[in-house]
Amino acid sequence: MAALGSPLRTLRGLLRELRHASGRAGRPYRDTPAYQHIVAAFRANRVTSEKLCRAQQELHFQAATYLCLLRSVREHEALHQEYHGRGERSPEEVAGLVGFRLPQQPGGKG
Amino acid sequence: MFRPCRRLLCARRPLPPPPPAAAGAARGYAPPGERKRFYQNVSISQGEGGFEINLDHRKLKTPQAKLFTVPSEALAIAVATEWDSQKDTIKFYTMHLTTLCNTALDNPTQRSKMQLIRAAVKFLETDTVCYRVEEPPALAELQKNEWDPIVAWAEERYNVAIGSSTSILGPNIPASTKDTFVSHLASYNMWALQGIEYIITQLKSLILSMGVIDRHITVEKAVLLSRLEEEYQIQRWGNVEWAHDYDLCELRARAAAGTLFVHLCSESTTVKHKLLQD
Numbered sequence: 212m213a214a215l216g217s218p219l220r221t222l223r224g225l226l227r228e229l230r231h232a233s234g235r236a237g238r239p240y241r242d243t244p245a246y247q248h249i250v251a252a253f254r255a256n257r258v259t260s261e262k263l264c265r266a267q268q269e270l271h272f273q274a275a276t277y278l279c280l281l282r283s284v285r286e287h288e289a290l291h292q293e294y295h296g297r298g299e300r301s302p303e304e305v306a307g308l309v310g311f312r313l314p315q316q317p318g319g320k321g
Numbered sequence: 322m323f324r325p326c327r328r329l330l331c332a333r334r335p336l337p338p339p340p341p342a343a344a345g346a347a348r349g350y351a352p353p354g355e356r357k358r359f360y361q362n363v364s365i366s367q368g369e370g371g372f373e374i375n376l377d378h379r380k381l382k383t384p385q386a387k388l389f390t391v392p393s394e395a396l397a398i399a400v401a402t403e404w405d406s407q408k409d410t411i412k413f414y415t416m417h418l419t420t421l422c423n424t425a426l427d428n429p430t431q432r433s434k435m436q437l438i439r440a441a442v443k444f445l446e447t448d449t450v451c452y453r454v455e456e457p458p459a460l461a462e463l464q465k466n467e468w469d470p471i472v473a474w475a476e477e478r479y480n481v482a483i484g485s486s487t488s489i490l491g492p493n494i495p496a497s498t499k500d501t502f503v504s505h506l507a508s509y510n511m512w513a514l515q516g517i518e519y520i521i522t523q524l525k526s527l528i529l530s531m532g533v534i535d536r537h538i539t540v541e542k543a544v545l546l547s548r549l550e551e552e553y554q555i556q557r558w559g560n561v562e563w564a565h566d567y568d569l570c571e572l573r574a575r576a577a578a579g580t581l582f583v584h585l586c587s588e589s590t591t592v593k594h595k596l597l598q599d
Contacts, residue, residue: 213536213537213538213539213542214539214542215539229402232402232405232406233405233406243402243405244364244365244398244401244402245398245399245401245402248394248395248398268536269536269584269588272536272539272584273395273581273584273585275539275540276539276540276577276580276581276584277399277577277581279539279540279541279573279577280417280418280573280574280577280578280581283570283571283573283574283577284415284417284570284574286566286570287415287567287570287571287574288412288415290562290563290566290567290570291567293563294562294563294567295563295567
């Protein structure tokens with residue numbers, strides 16, 4: 212089995228990611244179906260009489276995978292905005308980077 | 322580091338207006354290729370074919386205008402969360418689960434199940450973890466320590482012989498190995514196969530994909546093993562955030578989306594309530 216860590220940590224991480232991903236701040240993130248589904252699933256699988264419960268581990272793996280998905284999508288988007296989201300600079304801006312100004316050509320380029 | 326200098330040097334000019342929006346984007350302005358978020362609420366409903374996503378009162382459709390239905394409720398919830406987490410504009414490149422569902426529903430390349438399986442098993446001949454280098458010795462050692470256990474696991478789990486090779490032609494995979502994998506993959510349904518083939522294409526390795534689908538390794542670990550040489554070079558020469566971390570996050574997102582998709586498409590959950598006996 213994969214080394215997953217504690218389920219509590221996964222759950223906390225998931226809830227944090229859901230809070231970040233709540234989009235339009237109309238409804239609180241507790242109302243979203245994702246939150247309710249995850250909390251219900253964790254609660255349902257909490258009590259088990261077996262020491263090595265296969266369904267529990269499967270669910271934990273799924274939760275960890277979903278956490279990885281949410282976290283990496285958010286980080287990827289942040290990196291994209293930071294480094295690749297600005298688009299190209301206009302010629303005026305490029306000239307301005309080194310202190311030049313493009314010449315004014317009222318008749319258009321020759 | 323250069324950003325404060327740039328503000329000093331050039332006058333603050335607004336960016337020139339991008340080309341006029343295409344006829345389709347009627348509401349407000351969004352650059353062509355980006356749509357504004359036009360819905361307030363995302364919800365799920367159950368239809369005849371499965372679960373559907375509702376954006377306000379409209380039903381979500383695939384790019385080929387079919388109704389978007391998924392067989393699993395958890396998958397529908399995850400897709401709805403993807404749509405719900407879009408802020409002002411809809412960024413399709415972040416919505417991996419939606420893309421996977423669309424591919425499974427539309428099957429734009431029109432591949433049959435056998436073609437998908439053959440494409441997946443063909444990857445074994447060029448599997449990343451089977452391709453070893455001879456130098457630098459530190460990298461060869463790292464590959465041996467990290468990749469040998471996972472190859473050994475796959476060989477034991479599926480009772481096949483895979484091996485690894487340093488030649489440019491790659492390992493020689495016996496036909497019995499390929500047949501074993503073909504018959505194993507045939508036990509998955511069409512949707513799960515689309516997901517499996519997606520993971521293999523992203524991780525560039527059949528063995529790592531099976532490792533993550535069988536829950537032997539986590540997605541982060543599989544991504545690390547897939548990018549082993551890059552990680553080695555990063556440790557040697559340094560990390561470039563806008564390239565390395567960007568690629569890492571994107572690969573993690575896609576691999577995690579594929580894995581979750583496969584698991585949610587091929588599972589059936591039953592809850593057995595045992596009575597407490599005291």
